[in-house]
Structure formats: structure tokens, C-alpha cells
Amino acid sequence: MLLIENLKVELGGKILLEHIDLEIKPGETHILFGPNGSGKTSLLMTIMGYPQYKVVAGKMTFRGSDITTMPINERAKLGIGISYQRPPTIHGLKTRQMVKICGKGTADAEGLAKRVNFSEFLDRDVNAGFSGGEIKRSELLQLMAQKPDLMLFDEPESGVDMENIHLVGKTIAQLLEKDSEPVSEAKSKMQKKRERRKMGLIITHTGYILDYVAADKGQVLYGGRLSCISNPREILSCIGQNGYEECVRCMA
């Protein structure tokens, strides 16, 4: 479980997030909505532990450990992972090696790459010259090898072409154990749901991801505050009809 209590975050002396309370229970996936600049990415980076996002008040707990001041790699070891929107290029480091790093040497890079249609990129430097959609698939490939319990997705469908959006959606659902693949005879759907432990927090503008991932809750981040919790589809249609500001007011 991820528990965030009354979190206040500063970047370069400016307050970005305030009074953030958030609880993601095992097996739950939340959708994070919000206009550009509302602090969505900052929230993800803060959960991941980027030191420039300074927590000035409040607390974050993951699986019972206080992670508020924990270094990034220790959070990764605890089971937090992230799919970035614009990750940096690392020259000379092949995607294949990156997958091995994520899987601590045990990952089958070839096999995993095949699943996200990324085999031909394995011998290219990580993110070097990748298009928006290629970056997303590369990030998913890394998460597939890393297998974190809590996954943070920063606009996973942005820049992805129509042909690959299905693949991206399906892969995220699989990662979050939210896929509706035929359930084996030994396991009922109910049982599968009960055993689901993976947690997700997904930033989206378009909501395409909702066609693939049955998200449990939606949250709207507006002006640095989480303003409402509701059914993600309802939030999406409300934003679509009335805009963010109206939506936040009406839900409040």
C-alpha cells in the first residue's frame, strides 16, 4: 500500500504540491487527471524520490516503510517503478543492457522485447533518437523486466500511434494484473482479482488508457492540490464537458 499524508513539496523554493493525501491499496489502480502544470509529474517524481522535489511537510509510506527521505534506488528496491514521459538518453548504454539492469540480470530481453514489438531497438542506445511512441514502449519494456509492485505512468499513451496504442494499453493492463486475458480453469476471475497486488498511478489527458485498464479511482490534481476522488470515467466526461476548473468546483 502507498499512503501519502498531508504532503507538501517544493521545487527551487516554489511550492508545487500542498495538502496531498493519497492512498493506493494493493491491487488498485488510480488515474491522475489535471491540466498542464498542475503538478502531476511532480507528484510522480516525488513518489519516486527525485531529490530536487523537496518534501517540506507530510509523509509517504510504502508497504509499511517510511519512504519520505529514501533515495531513489532504495524505493526501486522496495518495489516502486516509473514509466517516464521524457527519459534522458544514455549514450553508449544499449537498451538490451538497460533491460538487464532492470531485471537484475535475470530478464529475458529478447522475449520481453518481442512482446512490445521492440526487438530491433535492443541494440540501440537507450532513448537515442526514439520517437514518442518508441520511448513509451522502451519504458514499458524496462518495467516488464523490473516488475515493481507500484507503477507510476506518466502519460503512457501520449505520442503513441493508433497501431501501437492497443499494445501499450494491453501491456500496462498486464503489468497491473488488470488484463482480462482468459482466466485459466484453475482460477476464477474473482480469485484473480483477490490475488491482485500490483498498484498503479497513471497520468492521462486522453483517457484512452481506460479502455484497457479498469481503473479503480480517479483523482484530479488542480493548482497543486488533489481535489476530488471519483470514478475515473465520470471525471473524464466531466472534464470533457465542463473543463477542469468547473469539474473541480462541482465535485468539491
Next chain:
Amino acid sequence: MHGIDDLRARATKAIGKKAAFGPDVDLNEFDSAPVPHTYMADEDLCELPPEEQKRLIMAGLDVTQKDRSGTFFQKDTSVIHCHSQQQGIEVMPIRKALEQAWIKDYYWKLAAVDADKFTAAAELGLHDGYVIRALPGSKSIYPVQACLYLDKEGLQQNVHNIIIAEEGSELHIITGCSTSPHMKKGIHVGISEFYIKKNAKLSFTMIHNWAEDMMVRPRSVAQVEEGGLFLNNYICMKPVKSLQMYPTTHLVGRDAVARFYSIIVGSPGCEYDLGGRIFLKHPGNKAEIVARTISNGGRIIARGHLIGEVPDIKAHLECKGLLLKGGLIHAIPELEGHVDGVEMSHEAAVGKIAQEEISYLMSRGLSEEEATSTIVRGFLNVDIPGLPPQLRAEIDRAIEESDKDVM
């Protein structure tokens, strides 16, 4: 043709001439008297102490000679092993070659004997060196290995090498310079002349593995004829007191190509002044100079000079430096286009490791240290097109080995 007497006369005049670049060296501090060593048979090589074998391996010389098409091994001033194990490839000591007439067409034909005190010293006090020649049309599958080894404290080693890839041949050479584990101070003066003839391909990979108090002054010039390719790789990851070189290549025929790649790590107390200069003189010529330098507190001057003399040539210079623990990296890229229609570019950057990249890798589970070393290794991992996998592995090994020192 210059006669031997003429060469000696010119060298004598240049005996006190300072080099154009790099700190001056007082050669009187060193001893250049010959140091005799007995010739070693194949099996004797394998019986060298493990520690020496390891140092040799680091400089690319494998005493088992497995996957090599020939070996040249000079210790101090004496050649202690020299043979070719592939038809079409000749490996011989230069002193022996100089007894034959044909070599006069190559000896001091590209490098100037009176360039500076080092070229002069190499002529007046020549110890030995190698001549490696691939006969017309011959293709070597495995590289020839050549090693210049210093063992005697305070020695000035003067060598002259000539490498000839005859028409249509393909030749790969891995050459290392190294010192005995006990050795501290010495100077290596090495002249190299490269002849890449029509449609020939030569890859020359040099791995330096010196002692901390060594002075190193290589002087090399290459000439590439029509359709020829010269691939020149240089790796120096271990401390050396002072190293200065500025190898020059002339592309003298249509479609001739030269590519230089260097990977350099400068530790505290080290001073490097190096670079590459390529003259593009015929249409279709291509040149590339790529340098990756890391300073851990050493001083590195990374030069690069491309001269485009005719239209329809293409040249690129890339010089990237990473400052990890102080020191200096001075990138001096120069482009000279003499006519309309040249296509020349350069890219130079000196900086630090981006925090964003470290954080990215940490979020995949690496510690900060592991992330940093992964990025550094990536930085040094230059793609070298046309390099046989064998040699790639040698370069990777050199990088891997010195990784611990870099961090």
C-alpha cells in the same frame, strides 16, 4: 630518395629542436644505451611470469598467440620475438628490413626526420621497431599483435615502425605499449609510417598501458590511396606522466577514408596533448575524428584538425569530454575548408554527468555509484564501424579493466 647520410645530417641539425606541442623533455635525463635481451621462442613467451603476462594482455599482446596472425615483441631495445603465422603477411624487425633495398621507399618518406628532437633521436639512436606488410590482395582474418615493452629503469626507447597494406589487402593490427610492473621512469619515442594502398583496408588499434612517470612521444603519419580505408583507434586509460602526439593522415586518392577514434582517461599528475589531423585532398574523401576524454584530475588537451582542400569531401569531428574529479579538458576542434562544396562539421562538449541520467538509472535499481559507472562506461563505449569483433573485445576489456581506476 634521401640517402642515409642525408637523413643523419638532417637529424643532427634537429637534435635540440623542441616539438611544436607539449611540454619539452630533456633527453639527457634518459639512457638510450642498448639493453640486450635473448630471443624467446613461442613456448618461452608462455613461460613469462603471470604478472608480466597480465600486463601484456592489457596492452593487447596474448602470449599464447591464439587468434593472432603474427607477433612482434620488443623488450627495451631488443626484438625478442617476431614471426608471422599467416601467408601474405610479413612481420619483421625494421633493422633487418633496412638491410633490404625496397624499404628505402618507405623509411622517413611520410614523417620528417627533422620535425623535432624526437624524430631526430629515433634516426640517430634507432633501437628497432617493426615492419608489418600485407601483400597485395591478402586478407588477414586475425590481427597481428605488436608490443613495445619497457623494462629498464630510465630507458629512452627509440623505435620506428612501418606498416604497409598493399593494394586490395586487408590488415588488422593491435599494438600495445607497456612497462614492467617495477618500472617507473622512462621515455618512449616511436615513429610510425602507414601506407594504405589502393582499395586496401588497415585497422590499427593501439592500447597504451604505461607507468606513471613515463614520457611518451609517438610521431606518426599515414597516407591513404584511392578507395583505401584507415581506421585508427587509440586507447589510453592508465596514468602516464606526459603524452604528446598529433598523428597526421593524408588522403591522396579518390574515395579514400580515414577514421580516428580515441578513448582517453587522465588521472591526477597526467598530462596529455593529443589529437589527429586529416588532409582531404581528393573528391569522395571522408574523414572522421571522434574523441572521448575523461579527466579525474589530469590535464587533457584534445585537438582535432580537418583540412578540406577539394569539393565533394565530407569530414566530421566529435570531441566529448567528461570532468569527473577536477582537472582540465581543453578541446580544440579545427575545421579548414579551402573551397566551395566541402561538407565539414564538428561537435565539442565538455561537461559533467547529468544528474537526470543518474536518477534515471537509480529508479531502475542501481545505486548512485553503479549508475555513475554505467554512464561513464557508456560514454567510453564508442561504436567503431568496421572493427573486427576480436578487436572490439580487446577495447572493451581495456575499458572494463580500468573502470575501477576511473571511479
